Amino acid sequence: MSAGSSAALAGHFAPSTLSYRDGHIGLVEVGEGPTIGYLHGMLGNPGVHPVLDELAATGHRVLAPSLPGFTGSSEAGGLRNLHDWVVAASEIIDIAGITGAPLVASSVGAMMALEVAAVRPEAFGPMVLIAPFGLWDDDDPVADPFGTTLSVQRAMLTEDTTVSAAFFDDPSDLPADMVVEHGVHRYLTRTSAAQLIWPLPEWGLAARLHRVSNPVTLVHGAKDRIIPSSYLARWSAALPNVVATHLVDDAGHQADFDQPAQIAQIAAAAFA
Structure with missing residues (x-):
């Protein structure tokens, strides 16, 4: 991927870039006010992302970094195991300026937030976690979103498949030579997510x-096709300081995409 084409694609998605090791991370910043962080799920930060605007509308400055390999950031080279990912995530929250701030985190991002919080208590303030990966029950297993077609994966991630268009569809105004780059970013994002949770999303958390x-505060989409909604109770029992749980109607695995306004309301109450 050439430097020029990568920069043009990044410009289409409008993140800023911050130096990280030998590469960079993407950072989306929205709104003004006290800072809150957002750690993305399997869909990354694919440009149009209403939950960021909804969170900002609650009177906050939202900082949303992309983990290595996800849209807007350099490839996830050198991340060989969970320990490497946790160290990387710990570095990234410092670089992005969200250390110690309240956090909204979804899916794989919620799992990484918990891993960092377990070894670094000052990493975050109150957390709103949406359908985290990391627990496993043989009698009620988590589904594999990677052993299927792209269209089926799309249907597994959100209840309304149109809300993930910025990730799965090539924007109509994207220059022809950038369409391939969009596909590469999509591939790298899916590969990075798979590196975190495939074949089993259970690393001893x-x-x-x-x-x-x-x-x-725990949040789960009532129509999550990847992590059964029964895991909401499992997380509630496993974590020592759960202050609220929410089962969100008409939402799939990434409820932050399906119901962004409701997620923002939950976050506003959690961070008040």
Whole structure:
């Protein structure tokens, strides 16, 4: 991927870039006021993302970094295992300026937030976690979103498939030579997500959750086709400081895409 074409694609999605190791991370900034962080899920930060605007509308400055390999950031080179990912995520929250701030995190981002919080108590303030990966029950397993077609994966991620258009569809105003680049970014994002949770999204997090001391609000889409909604109760029982739980109607795995206004309302109450 050439530097020029990569920059043009990044410009289409309008993130800023911050130096990170030998590459960069993408950072989306929206709104004004006290800072809150947002750690994305499997869909990354694919440009148009209403939940960021909804969070900003609650009177906050929202900072949303992209994890390595996800849209807007350099490839996830050198991240060989969970330990490497946790160290990387810890570095990134410092670079992005969200250390110690309240956090909204979704899916794989919620799992990474918990891993960081377990070893670094000051990493975040109150957290709103949307359908985190990281627990596993053989009698009620988490579905594999990667052993299927792209169209089926799309239907698994959100209840309304149109809300993920910025990730799965090539924008109509994207120059022809950038369409391939969009596909590359989509491939790298899916590969990075798979590196975190495939073949089983269970890295022993349950044994570390007792160290997560900050207040946690749990959110789960009632129509999540990847992580059963029964996991809301499992997380509530496993975490030591759960202050509220919410089962969101008409929302799939990434409820932040399906119901962004409701997520923002939940976050505003959690961070008040």
